[in-house]
Amino acid sequence: MPKANPKAAPISAATDAVLDAALPHVPFDGWTDRTLQAALADSGTASSLGPVLFPRGALDLALAYHRRGDRRMAERLAAMNLGDLRFRDRVAAAIMARLDLVEDKELVRRGMAFFALPQNAVEGTKALWGTADAIWTALGDTSDDLNWYTKRATLSAVYSATVLYWLGDDSPGHERTRDFLDRRIAEVMEFEKFKASVRQNPLGRVLTSPLRLLDGIRAPKRPDDLPGTLKDPA
Structure with missing residues (x-):
């Protein structure tokens, strides 16, 4: 088991405190350095800790909020009884659980504007992928090949479209x-059925045979040689 980091809990607590203090400012000032400075002051956190908790300023503040939502979603899903639902309904329940955790839609609306900026677009895409990964992981996905990527790419598209609709839904x-x-x-399920029918068709197998070159793709693995990680004895 990895050794506990005694500094992790205080840093996490300080990050959460600043995040909580930032939320009332975001609807007015957006995810900005101005919001970060106000949150540090309101939470009683020394301004000198700002670069420690959020090295990239407002960008890390916005990402910290997004990732906290993903963690809380995973915790909520773990407490829900989803076993009796169809898998498509589990996915829907997970997405709605993620949206239901949002305190104020304006936080998300401001976040989408922030991550639409060219300098933040890459991190915004990573955050969206992270949410899709968190959902699949919470639902027990065990794929480790190309499906690992296609599942998350498809869910990212579904989730982002749903968020846009949800923002205007009253x-x-x-x-x-x-x-x-x-x-x-x-629609995704119908497309998956279509792909399956193509694979079962002799002509379809011929047409899709070049795609077999992708069979060697594997899901990313977490390094097991990081400091503080104990390996199993040989």
């Missing part, structure tokens, strides 16, 4: 968003 309990999400997932 229906009770976001019922229209749930219907929209169900339709998107149904």
